[in-house]
Amino acid sequence: MSLFQQPIRVRMAPSPTGFLHIGGARTALFNYLFAKHYKGTFVLRIEDTDKERSTKGYEKAIIEDLGWLGVEWDEGPLKEGSYGPYYQSQRIPTYQKYLKKLEALSKVYPCYCTAEELETERQDLLKRHKTPRYLGKCRNLTQQERKALEAQGRVPVIRFKIDETEPIQFHDLIRGDISVDPTILGDFVISKGDGWPLYNFAAVVDDCEMKISHVIRGEEHISNTPRQILLAKTLGLTLPQYAHVSIILAPDRSKLSKRHGATSVGEYRKMGFLPQALKNYLALLGWNPGDEREMMGEEELAKDFVIERMVKSPAIFDVEKLKWMNGMYIRNSSVEAMTKETLPFLESYGLEIQNKKMPWLNSIIETVRGSVDTLDQIGPAAELFFDEKFSLNAEAKTYLVQNKDKAKEILKTLDDLLAKTPLLEKEEFQKLQAELKEKVDASDKKILFQVQRVAVTGRLKGPEMNMIMPILGVDSCRKRIHITQSALS
């Protein structure tokens, strides 16, 4: 199979003009898994040729988010390899070299058209129901004409000449054969006024120079592919194979954007999603293992990841399913690991954790993690274990008032029993409940427990009491009971 005739090299080529988008992360992940599956190389290349919009801040954020997701690259920034530099801004001489070659072949020419002129042409074409494209006005300018235009102060861009008339065909690993009529393309700009290359030129040169074997990218690039193929063919470069991944859509079937809520990886991290959950979910958007497995760790994903199983229709990003999966990871990972992940969320929620012991925090996480699906829900759920946050909420108060006499009796008895209980582990808790049941008329088991719950946690709902009370300990329980009692009298 031609897939294996060369070393597998793939790349992720983000431009640092924004944060790492959920779609970009998925594309990166597919490249990463593909490389891992075939024991190939995953290259990270920063496409920072847009000087106006690229920032170091975005670059840093993208690298950070990729790292958080665990999508590690083998070559790229911070990991030099033999095909660097990995910043397009540092590869200008390379593009100039290829531009010279194109000039020697007379395949490029300077274009002096202004933005206004181009827009007029575009509108005119649109009006005539034609595909808007550059018609080649500057194609056959004489030397004198060029000089004259430059004397006016016009700075030219460089356009690539398209002479082909035969359809450009290529085989897409996901979509099959794609054919495009080159006459609708128009001579396109490959180099800006300042001499820097444009995307189509820089990308194809780098893909070829970096010996990329498979370009796995978003479907928005399908229409760029014929241009890149033409460029590569003219330059005598060996093309990679292409695989265009469908894009991720918002629930309303439009392109996922800010107005639909969180779109960047960083935002999901802040909301308390686990990288392994996001990775698992993203991998399943547009790919499946061919059987009914869904919960898949990275090793398992890489082992089974093949392009043949990629889906070509676009997928809608369903945060509900992501949440479910995240909850699964929160519940099924080791308690220690989850506590570690949760600590920052506890802190930012305003819980005092500095002087708390790890085993105590672990037991809290273990008790509350069943009811959450993101890490940032753990703060509100764990709050009841922190004495300084104790208070009766409205429905708790109402409940107590409604059952005032019974509540008083239960609490008095409970407090007395607690006073005689030195330690409060689960065993003692059971014993204590048995004694309580004897001393208080417990025909209504529900009231017995609910009163205790409300008095100790201040809430009507929560984890099981046999988990809560041992974690709190005797002193804390009694303190809370006293507070509740005084609220009742």
Next chain:
RNA sequence: GUCCCCUUCGUCUAGGCCGGUCUAGGACAUCUCCCUUUCACGGAGACGACACGGGUUCAAAUCCCGUAGGGGACGCCA
């Protein structure tokens, strides 16, 4: 507008290349029941789809054509 791509439950998808085994399977969500001192978790079940129209065939979710709908591209952005 033009070109390219896409179309199975509300959503992610299996099946489609090699037509019958598909009264279309799984998962999320929703609903019901069970577990249970509460809320969750967990367990069991229910609801729910081959976009439409032609054709080929004994037989079509699966092959062919058309229509409709959706998306992408058409930049001195990537």
